[in-house]
Amino acid sequence: MSEGSAILARARARIPGGVFGHRRSFAFVDGVMRGLPERYPHFIARAHGCRIVDADGAEYIDLLCGYGPMISGYGRAEVDAAFAAQQARGVAYSLPSTIEVELAEALVARTPGSAWAAFSLSGTDSVGLALAVARAHTGREALVVAHGAWHGNHTSMAFGSGRIDADRQRTRWIRWGDPEEARAALEREPVAALVLCPYDQQVGAPNHLPPPGYWAAIRRHCDASGALLVVDDVRSGLRLDPRGSAAHFGIDADLICLSKALANGYPAAATLGGERLRAAAEAIFVSGTFWGFAPALAAALANLELLDAAACRVMAALGRRLGDGLVALAAARGVGLTVSGPPALPLLRFAEDPAFDRGCALAEGLARRGVLIHPTHNLFLSLAHQPGDIDEILEAAEAALDELLEAGR
Ligand SMILES: Cc1ncc(COP(=O)(O)O)c(C=O)c1O
Structure with missing residues (x-):
């Protein structure tokens, strides 16, 4: 059993649901409430810049930024x-x-x-x-x-x-x-x-x-x-x-x-x-x-x-690079994906995905490739993300999308 799974088992004994509150849910919108898949990271050991490391030592580029608080970088x-x-x-x-x-x-x-x-x-x-x-x-x-x-x-x-x-x-x-x-x-x-x-x-x-x-x-x-x-x-x-x-x-x-x-x-x-x-x-x-x-x-x-005007421009530019890249990757594969909201807080939504199966599959596939997103919540860019991080995310997304299509999801 991995360290993360062992901690999850201990957590389930002593914390309602094991993971309490919004960090428990993978998708929490009208009538859809699913827990985090076992293979998704559950507990984080440390963070620096735009990267977090889970209890098993796996590193992720964090596009959730703690659901928003991290804006200047972990450990800034x-x-x-x-x-x-x-x-x-x-x-x-x-x-x-x-x-x-x-x-x-x-x-x-x-x-x-x-x-x-x-x-x-x-x-x-x-x-x-x-x-x-x-x-x-x-x-x-x-x-x-x-x-x-x-x-x-x-x-x-x-x-x-x-x-x-x-x-x-x-x-x-x-x-x-x-x-x-x-x-x-x-x-x-x-x-x-x-x-x-x-x-x-x-x-x-x-x-x-x-x-x-x-x-x-x-x-x-x-x-x-x-x-x-x-x-x-x-x-x-x-x-x-x-x-x-x-x-x-x-x-x-x-x-x-x-x-x-x-x-x-x-x-x-x-x-x-x-x-x-x-x-x-x-x-x-x-x-x-x-x-x-x-x-x-x-x-x-x-x-x-x-946090001045230039900083906000940087986050918007990073968000555009991410959003445009994801839409292009999806379009090249005939997959309908919209990216909405302001570029610094983009929200991804697959077409014809009422129960968020595709959204969840993408999030899982990205997690296995070292990127943390959320299938229903908007993402957050920060000053710690660099253009190279976005390119790394897009590379992971390309592989995760291909995998998702091969699996017929
Ligand atoms: C728009 C908005 N208002 C209020 C809140 C509540 O903030 P908190 O979780 O810090 O109580 C949130 C949290 O997600 C939010 O997104």
């Missing part, structure tokens, strides 16, 4: 040095660290429309904080969100075993990208917040960039109805634009949620808001013992130094 010296320096000065103080003020200034300076920042640890925290501010400001309860969007562990927005209808009673779902549906939902009842991702970033379905005029129409409908516009930039934040995705797409947001890539893998999140929401942000009590975790905030400050 500047970020880790900032974390270590702050760690040496103390970790969880009884009062906020001075670094919190520095990071708030840095984020507000780079995020158009923002006047303040409040820190927490995760995307779930950041969205929860934004919802509390929106409800405090408007005095309203209802929320409007898009079908298929994931905004974190909020019982008001999540489905499935262990969740109850009563928790979702104040939430309505609309299609992302249709301003008329948004208008109708906002006119139906007084809404505290319309919560949307900056582009349609559903898992398992082609992703869509905003159609022309979409965000201007959304802004008008929010203003007409008195609802606040919350942009959940947890997943894409800082990969598209150093000012955040709202600025990238010209979105006039009331509240912006950031986390994942903020501190290059250390747990940190920020909720940013405009001047008119300052009083509401001051009025709410939302908190966490570890919020404002000083070393992660120091890491975030150092990470932001690395």
